[in-house]
Amino acid sequence: MAFSLSAEQERELGRILSRYPNKMAATIPVLHLCQAANENWVSDDVIQFVADKLEVGTAHVKGVVTFYTLFNQSKPGKHQVWVCRTLSCALRGAEGILHHCEKRLKIHAGETTADGKVTLRTAECLASCGSAPMMQVDKTYHENLTTERVDEILDRLIAD
Amino acid sequence: MPSFKLDGQDIPFEPGETIIAAARRAGVDIPHYCWHPGLSVAANCRMCLVEVLPPAGRKAMMLDVLEWDADKQDYVPAKKPKLVPSCQQAAGEGMEVASSSSEHVARARSAVQELLLLNHPVDCPICDQAGECRLQDYWLEHQGTKKRMHDEIVHKPKGVVFGPTIVYDAERCIVCTRCVRFCEEVVKDPVLEKRERGNLSEITLAPGRELDHGYTLMTEHVCPVGALTARDFRFKARVWFLRSAPSVCMGCATGCNAYLDFDPRDDTVYRHRPRENMAVNQYWMCDEGMLDYRRVHEGRLLAARVRGKKATLGDALEKAAGVLSGVDPERLGVVLSAQHSNEDNFALLRLGRDYLGTGHIYVSGRAEGLGDPVLKHADKNPNAAGVTALCTSTPPKTFAELAKDIHDGRITHVIALGSYSSDATKTEALGKLQGLVTLATREGPVAKHATVVLPVSSWAECDGTFVNAKGMAQESEKAITPRGDSLPGWKLVAALAKQLGLPMAWTKLAQVRKAMAPEAGATVAHATGAEA
């Protein structure tokens, strides 16, 4: 089924377009908008929709989608968890946090729980080095993590 | 013209021109993968790095690196100059550039070459690019080291069908983006794009699309390695057994300069590819043109026929002379062909107009088709302009007019070159003729109705001159020996004239060309024929 936006989302698209001197410049923000409206992933339908709206080629949109890690090329879980594992976090126990998440969710990094609730991923530096270890859950940063704190957070996601 | 020095050699340049482009014009090849003179600069392969020496009195920008000192058993600091890509760096007056003479450049190129082969399958025996692959050429020229990475390579998709004509192997791909840029910049159909990033990068198709525009085979041609291969050519030949004849494409009136690649051992043409000519086709050809070489072997008429039955050439010439002798010149039509060379057409015109005395000159050819803003001309014949020029004062009449003249009984006999009718709805008129002698390369409507058919060699089998839509006369050279019983058209005309007792004693092409010279009008354009 072809992808479309709600009336309010269309208005948001209009606001985005008004910020740039040309339509192509809106590619990334419009992809974010559409991804959020498409269960957090960018399907070929979404690519076609964005290409039509912005009057660019579908190849261009696909090139962009695949370049940036935050555009999902397949449907993720309801919640997305990113555990930062770059050096500052690694020095403060990121590896342990990641293993704990894997054990707790019974999946490996890169996978989604069987019930489709949580996708666990690793992330490269999320600019939270002074409050390591940390992880991002959907749009929220959780910093200075302990395994107890991780349990609380994951419990809430699993229950949601 | 200003100039700079490349390894001590003076290289003139146009203001704004890059080092690599100026060098190429001067006949000096700076090694490169991603750069193509007809495409935008990507500067991503880093093979064309050169050392631009600092102006007198200035210091070069030096970078800190490390070397291993085996005696000290420790690293020692080292310096190297910042190199620049010659595809991007504009040449400057008096600039001193070191390419083959710089040890730093040599090391950088060796490293690039090694890194390009790092995750490459090195499957040359089963690769159709083998023999014309830059990875092979440059390994020898610029690397020469053994493999130092012994682990499994990064695996990527192989044998991906991009469309009706092209197959993609991502493991062989060096992501130079020539194919992407070609589609976007030349064809204006951005159907290819790079996907992912880092060492996972590969070329991908636009969602819902195939690589199916009119210039898909050019993507294989611009690919400097074996990543894109043409389904038409895959596993058919080894390029080192092929020879190349400079030819002109017969596909339309653009007259793209080309090479016919053929195997002299079996006289078979395997491929048609562009030959650079900035005044005509630049570096490109269309798919129709590149596949048009097939007409050398497909649908050919390789033996003479008399009333539908196979005949020897001698018998057929005798019968043809019989058909034509004694015909009232006012009832005789001569049909020239926009598909054939000036030489063939001139010979027939000389016979029909000057010796047999008819003024009824017509021209046939392939029907009009679709043109495009890139190269394709709507006129699908290579020599319409040449035929028109040969006819000097009165332009030849159309095939439709011939059909009408036959229908009205004004024309009863015809001698025709070529087998195309220009207009499929008008061919039935040929059935009303009392005599039709056809000199043709291929089967077709005019041959079908002929009393006598004489087999003419294709453009691949003889030298010939063709005048394109811009009025440029271009020579196409012989690749293979004439197929079957066929002979060049002008030779058959001369033989027929001899049979008719006429004094047309041409035995050499030079004689035809000498006789034709004042009438052909156009000048011969010479192509450069360099490789991009």
Next chain:
Amino acid sequence: MLQKTTFLSHSYAKPDGHTLAAYESAGGYKNARKALGMSRDAVVDEVKKAKIRGRGGAGFDCGTKWTFMPKESKKPCYLVVNADEGEPGTFKDRTIMERNPHSVVEGCIIGCFGIGAHAAYIYVRDELHLSKERLWAAIEEARAKGYLGQKPFGLDYPVEVYVQTGAGAYICGEETALLNSLEGRRGEPRYKPPFPAQVGAFGCPTTVNNLETIAIVPTVIGMGGEAFCKLSTLAEFNDGGSRLFGVSGHVKTPGVFECSVGLTLRELIYDLGGGILGDKRLLAVIPGGSSCPVMLPEELVNVPGDPRFEPYNGKSVLDLPLGVETFRSVGGMLGTCCAIVLSEDADPVLALHNLMRFYRHESCGQCTPCREGCGWIERILDKIVEGRATLDELDQLHRIASDITGNTICAFGDGAAQPVLSFVKKFRKQFEDYVLTGGKSQTKKLVA
């Protein structure tokens, strides 16, 4: 010299510090109003006198960069603010966006005026949702007050400020990659020239400044360039003012601190960072983001022939003031002034392995040396860590890194090579031990 300042961080501790009210109560927007009443040249002049070295890592002088913009341009000009903070170890810009976003908006107004632009795009990495939210809120507040739009402060110099989001790509912190991303393309760096001041965003003259650089501009206008410059003890190194310093890793109190330029690593680690976790020995420090060479406390300053270095020669690099020129002169790099600290408990082999996984993941893949070289380095390090590598392979590391250096379109390649070159040079024995013992020499982890 440790000299704390609060130009950017004055309201960090207040819960409503990010609001317009809080910002204005601390004198906010007076400086933009003042700047718009000055001539453009005068504004640029003040910024030049301030000697603000770009806070994004390259350390280019901000005022000088502004002078590259055309005096008159037929095309529109743009200010692009780089807030794609992602250099491992760097987390300072985020504090400004979350806790003092109005300084960015005010800086944009002055910056636009200084370079002849009427629009500023703040490019924020997508993950920083709170930062984007706070910036947008600040923009809306400022607009509602009439500080943005057609007539900021009633003056005839239209300025619009927009937030642009990335989508997960470290390379977009490179200014030309950022411009491509801003234009809606793959974030692949462009080759230079042309430089952004000639052909930048949308083909128009553009200045790209780091977010902290822009955020400090109002302070410069307020106190005057010279006065600001003098806050620094490195003014004679053309490195003026105050800036944010960060410290992370094996320190007791990691965080971001605002101080005058001239702070030393020792002060950052021991005074501000509270010292090494568990009071262990300091093994090494990466001074300003992972692309800087790692430094050891036992490395001594040795810059003969330059009187400015006399006070420091013979001392540990930990006692050398953190500055662009000072660190360049000792074979280091200042970078973003956000230090990553490794205690003696940390395994340097694992640290480099961690970093090179990052660089392999973030290489845009355009240039052959970086695309393939980073992958090869990571793979050799995988084998070293797993005890499967040979000495031959260890000896490839510096060679591959040396061959990446300088041979790519952008500085990412150099940034990826620096950690390799410095780690193998300074920790060769540890790497060798891994190889010779099949990985059994590993007794430490990364965690302290």
